[in-house]
Amino acid sequence: MTSTQNPADKIIVALDGMNRNEALAFISKLPSLQWVKVGLELFVNAGPEILEELRDKGLKIFLDLKFHDIPNTMSATCKCVARSGAQLITVHGCAGIKALKQSNKAASEGALEVGLPQPTLLAVTVLSSWDSNNFSRDLAINHTIKERVIWLADLASKVGIGGCICSPQEVKILRKLHPEPFQLVTPGIRFNDDQLDDQSRVMNPREAIDLGASRLVIGRPITASSDPAKAFRRFCSSLNSDYD
Secondary structure, three states: OOOOOOHHHHEEEEOOOOOHHHHHHHHOOOOOOOEEEEEHHHHHHHOOHHHHHHHHOOOEEEEEEEEOOOHHHHHHHHHHHHOOOOOEEEEEHHHOHHHHHHHHHHHHHHHHHOOOOOOEEEEEOOOOOOOHHHHHHHHOOOOOHHHHHHHHHHHHHHOOOOEEEOOHHHHHHHHHHOOOOOEEEEOOEOOOOOOOOOOOOOEOHHHHHHHOOOEEEEOHHHHOOOOHHHHHHHHHHHHHOOOO
């Protein structure tokens, strides 16, 4: 594999299942942590102020609220959250071309208004919790998961969205279709001895990076560990050596 110069920069730790105090206490256990994911649960529990608190700790933020609404609402919301300093923000690819295009423009404007760099919007393709049987049955979609992911990633790329969220199982084909700097951010990262939890389409961290993932979102294998710092170091080591 090609070792990463800074493996900690490739790992986004998901602060799911935590309140404000728990999240702030948790990050203090990982001194080399660089990226955190703030999802719906923490954002609703702690409020938008948590983003500033995490930034003040020197952390980069992946704001994973998966916006999906009519174009005007999505774009207005993206303009607001771009002022928070979050570097990565998720929107649903299936919101469509108009909503994605307007949201990307609005995010750029919102960041510019407060003197911050433009955040990268990431289009959610198909959540990594879906498997092929449930996807077809529950959503009545004729595409396979792979076809759907390719379609939505292509749509996002065409309108200038900076990357997408996909399971690691789609990384190889998407990286061939969308070279860097298009970002491929992948949840569903597990070692072979980790529990799957509610993830279906998973892969080990080193393989996902080797196939072209930009960053890995990892939650419970680190946050639910009896020794989160050790678990975090294990993931970092797996990206930077022949760790097994």
